[in-house]
Amino acid sequence: MMKDKMTPVERSKALARGERVDRLPCNPNIANGVARIYGCKISEFNRSARTIADAQIAAYRRFGYDGVRIFTDLFPWAEAMGAKINFPIDNTADLAAPAVDDISQINSLKSADPYKDGRLPIHIEAMKYLIDELGQDVSCAGGVVGPFTNAFFLLGIEKMSKLLFTNPDVVHRACEVSLETCIRYAQAIIDVGLTPTISEPMSSSTVVNPKHFREFGAPYLQKLVQYINSKGKPVTMHICGKTEKIWEDVVAMGVAGFSVDNVVNLQKCKEQIGDRVKILGHVDPSSVMYAGTPALVREAVIKCVQQAWDAPKGYVIMSGCSLPVETPFRNIEAMMDTAREIGYPIDPETLDKM
């Protein structure tokens, strides 16, 4: 693997000042795959803040990518509010049962305390270790799911899908109480010195109608983004799947960066919203990163850079979504090495010949 000449923090500061850097920022978005690099079971993350942080640190030290994050699965917030979660020994957690069985219990839902409820305190503690050990070198983030997505886990995914039509008030109530949890957690992230990032998979236009997103998703997400911004922090948002129809809504919320899935047209995304937000994406996490070869990865990274390198607000090479746990290390290396090979400043002609 090639060596970097700058740390991610040096690179990002130089980029912000418009100075020369060694390469574009690149973040493969390894997620729970860090367990494979560090050598632990994924379920150890459910109990040990030290293990979460150490696995993140080990993966960063191995690959040198531009961003580490404490975020193990989509469910710690719903869990802290009463949802039941399946914890496989060595795979990512999954929702077992929503927080309420019956919508008549909606008013019993309480927002979570990040220092007390569920696994949230473990995550906050892991953030402290992470920023202590890596804060000088690389941007450290705390991940949180958005209020709309969390509401699905409180009410049940299928049930809430129908409530969008049959009982909007209950959906709004679940989103409101989720927002409160998200804001408290975001504040906790900021208090330990990290930057929040928001994942909002259920807002995807692969899942819900943009009309429903605007009615139930966007208003609460916007409040979360505004809260984080009011504390002086920028925020990056990721929405899986198709998003083109809601790009303008996302930009209007005031996010600093938007991370897009591989099903999106990256060039079009840059052209439409790249003047207002940083674009991150979108190497295919499954067919390229998980199932592909280093040569395929290289090709995909070059193609992304060709499409988005000149985004006015900046571009970060990233996977379209969190990588599958068993993604081969050589493909992650190939992603980083291609970023290094491309270098900086970008010369589109050289890029075309690569």
Next chain:
Amino acid sequence: MSDLKQKLLIQLSDSVVNMEEILTVELAQTYIENSFDPYEAINKGLANGMDRAGKLYEEEEYYIPELLMCSDAMYAGLDVLRPHLKQAELGDKHTVVIGVVEGDTHDIGKNLVKIMLETLGFEVVDLGRDVPPADFVEKAKEIKAEIIALSTLMTTTMEGMAEVMHLIERDKLQDKIKVMIGGGPISKSFADKIGAYYATDASKAAKLAQDLVCGRAQR
């Protein structure tokens, strides 16, 4: 065809598309009260509506919640019509074992295929989601199913699909049990590679199953 029957079939289809569960039930009841053929109401009414909903989904007019509402309306209509179906109208009994392969808990696609299969008269045994490969084969052997239908949204389950094929070969069941696969990451080339049949969407999956039991499907 009588004008009333024709009108009711169109209304049944529309009420599924429009996600109107109560109206679908009322229309199905009116249809039965007039002694019209329930199989047609399923096929040309409810399934037709679900088909149109699926097209609206492809066109990004409808999304997952809309499809769930449509399928609820469809199931409600089915509940009214099904008791009036004569077994003969289903033709020979054909059984399908369906499920989502281990490692994936997304089951909307699987549920849609199940609905489509049921409306075509298949007996469907649903193993649910996150199902180990061996369970599909065991169940199919036990109930003498002719088809195993595997659905997934996640690439990580593709090895599980190949495993089902291995088990079928090991037990020399290739002639008795056909395997069809589908879902987000699945392609025809992957299906060909592991020796399974492939369908791009739920209604095509149901038609493929029909062709398979009639012995006229090509891979």
